[in-house]
Amino acid sequence: MTHSSRRSLLFGGAALGAGAVLAACTSNESNNPTTAQTKGAEASNPNVAAGKAVTIGFSAPAADHGWIAAITNNAKAQAAAYSDVTFKQVEAGKDAAAQRAALDTLIAEKPDVIVLLPHDGKELNAFGLKAMEAGIPVVNLDRAFPDALAYRLQIKGDNYGMGVAAGHYIGKAMKAKNVASPVIGEIAGMDELELTQERSKGFADALKTYGFKVANRRAARFTADTGQKEAQNLLQALPKLDALWNHDDDQGIGVLAAITAANRSEFIMVGGAGSKKAIEDIAADKSVLKATVTYSPSMASSAISLGRLIAQGRGMADLVELQVPKEIILSSETITKENAGTYLKLGF
Template identity: 60%
Template structure:
């Protein structure tokens, strides 16, 4: 996401809005019963029942690492839960022109709704708008298009909040250990990407609010190989380290390998995204990895559910509004040993 779009993403989907229905009582006088002006829930209990058949077109980048593979896997699994949903999924590609062509094929096939996670949001904006102009509603998944005219609903993660929550957790742990001036390292993702910049900014801001700062920092490529190489460099340059945040659990496989190779386990590590591998390590409590901050590919499951509702003209269950929201930001929960079992179901394979 761009910095401009980040501010528009601050809508966090919290608790459901529950409206109270009118209480009907027997009336023996001539007085009219008092009116209840509370908003009635528009869709309570109606969404789980099979409805109008819906064909959903799905397009995403190539499943070349664990998180992206889980996006497509989750989308397919969620579609199978609904007997009236047909999923028309294209083969994942990192070629922008090929993805545009695939989406155009889905438009020509007249699918009811499209779910698109673009390889490049800017590059696929025009084809998203083309679908909307053709009367096909679009769910824009995570990587945002340049204009809201290209989608009906956006759903995705909060990169800035991910950094904030990682920073807050580390600051809390440092204070609990009475470490006044901790050395806090960072293994970022690809620095040229806005998502990495937003994560790093959130991390820096959260630490600054607690009187701390980011120390040794390297940038990897979201791969285990780059994670291992860059973490080795960081460890060689930092003889003392109290805490480390790694942005991505896929590259975290290499980060942990570098830590083990250097025999450096006397510090706290926090991961990012929420892989099953990371959660198992957190649960075992045998490694420096003590927490991971979610950026869960379960958002793809939710995108399919939203597409189904759009195709059937339904709103979000238990919401007072008759339409689903225009924007939904998933929350970056901090997964620790204390709550890991709660989140294992959304963990993905690294």
């Protein structure tokens, strides 16, 4: 596998993690993943060579948000890139119990590997244990199982790293502007979710290294409506603002609407997740939005590729080890006007 091939396979970037109820990002109008979200069958990649025919079972919640839609579409497209893969999708239902029931039926069909993004990692942990005990490797995608025995591979984004990336971007920007005591706002996602808490902790920890802290924090619900409402409240509470981090680009649509309505432009804003719309806005550079930190649904493509290798008893071409690793955490990358053109193909 070439360096560029491996980088694309492992490329990740930034919306919902362990225990999330809702996905969190804006979809583009097309339901088709970009070519960069999946890896085709390049002849230069030795892992692409056809191996043992395998059946990959797959389950993810219904596409009520763009990020979840991209997860499923990417998984399907990646499986279709391999002549030796049969893709069998089972419905996740409306909650963890319904998903578990559907997956229990899948176990009876004995697929070679199961890739799933659970409604809730903790509630689906028992299924992971059951499948592994039945000899079916499980690839746990994004929302973590708490029990390491419940999965063969866990692949997820870095929620803490999102906060760190956002904090460093804002910290460096404030230092560059010689703002000694910046007023910094934060609009989080759903506060009851561990992923939101991780993002906020990473943000606070990074800001602390510059001697900065958050002046006002509001929690929205990963929707444009709640983003707009909480942004209105935050802007009213802070008549002067230097920087704002909004955790999610979907709710960011509402945040930006509130900013426009309030006729505020004295600050910079950083988004979260890396939606196509946000990247286009950053490239255009006509609003307060200057950057976003990624959490890419390309992780679903990687999960299918790695699940295939696990089922075939193969390792990753660039690694000395003979097996696929146990856990992969994808880095959160920072998209700015300078690199937006490069990252646009990964927008969703």
